Amino acid sequence: MFVAKTTEGNKHKNGPVSQPLYNHYEYDRINDSVDVRIREIQHFAEFLHSTDISSRIVADEIVQILKKIPRLERAAIFFRHGLDLKWEDAAKKLNMSRSSTQRLTNSALQHCREILEQQFKEQQQQKERE
Numbered sequence: 001m002f003v004a005k006t007t008e009g010n011k012h013k014n015g016p017v018s019q020p021l022y023n024h025y026e027y028d029r030i031n032d033s034v035d036v037r038i039r040e041i042q043h044f045a046e047f048l049h050s051t052d053i054s055s056r057i058v059a060d061e062i063v064q065i066l067k068k069i070p071r072l073e074r075a076a077i078f079f080r081h082g083l084d085l086k087w088e089d090a091a092k093k094l095n096m097s098r099s100s101t102q103r104l105t106n107s108a109l110q111h112c113r114e115i116l117e118q119q120f121k122e123q124q125q126q127k128e129r130e
Helices: 024-048 053-067 071-082 087-094 098-129
Strands: 004-012 015-020
Touching: 053 098, 071 087, 071 098, 087 098
Parallel strands: none
Antiparallel strands: 004 015
16 A cells, blocks of 8 residues: 655645655565566466466465455456456446546556555565564
């Protein structure tokens, strides 16, 4: 989850300006790892039938992440990134408008990023304890 903190000196007409808690390098690394996982969904069917252990681990990880997001968001990710459909085709499958499909897919990807970021933070905390 993207955590923001408010700084006192930065006032905006709509209220204080929020700044990220993580530096941009760390946040980019988190986003990159999520994007790599999302791209791997494209070959998800191959992963499920693969005998390669590392492929199975990645497939299981993707399944666990996708189970944590709503069903409609999972479908949006699958149609757009898994089947690599155009936005219009994905929208038809979901019975939604193109812009709604884009917003839904972006929301789903953000949820996946938040889940992976939380897992990353938990791993870092566990390493610090050891």
